[in-house]
Amino acid sequence: DLKALAVKHRMAVVITSQISRQAMQRKDAQPTLADLKSSGALEEVSDTVLLLWWKQLGTKERPEGTEYYILVGKHRHGPPGQMVRVNFDSERLTFRSLDSQIEQFAGGGRDDDAG
Numbered sequence: 001d002l003k004a005l006a007v008k009h010r011m012a013v014v015i016t017s018q019i020s021r022q023a024m025q026r027k028d029a030q031p032t033l034a035d036l037k038s039s040g041a042l043e044e045v046s047d048t049v050l051l052l053w054w055k056q057l058g059t060k061e062r063p064e065g066t067e068y069y070i071l072v073g074k075h076r077h078g079p080p081g082q083m084v085r086v087n088f089d090s091e092r093l094t095f096r097s098l099d100s101q102i103e104q105f106a107g108g109g110r111d112d113d114a115g
Helices: 002-009 039-045
Strands: 048-053 067-075 082-089 094-097
Touching: none
Parallel strands: none
Antiparallel strands: 048 067, 067 082, 082 094
16 A cells, blocks of 8 residues: 555655546536546545646647646645646756745635545
């Protein structure tokens, strides 16, 4: 079990998951926890779930920029539903914040921190 391994060795474990195509059917294509493959299992054991969102994903547009959003879908020890606008630097494979403040996004996770 990955959670037990992380606790035992006091380290972070990062898991990636594919977003279901249901997100693409919505007008804004903004991902939610329910869009993650095996979302129940991931949500149950995770302390934090970050969702990477490219706003133009649901459109036919191909923007020239590299602007993405990181959405906090779950945060066991803090508020879910926050969003940070970031720029992807492909040369350094890093994301850099474009916002001076964190915003709230619609449908930002659950109201409680249980689970």
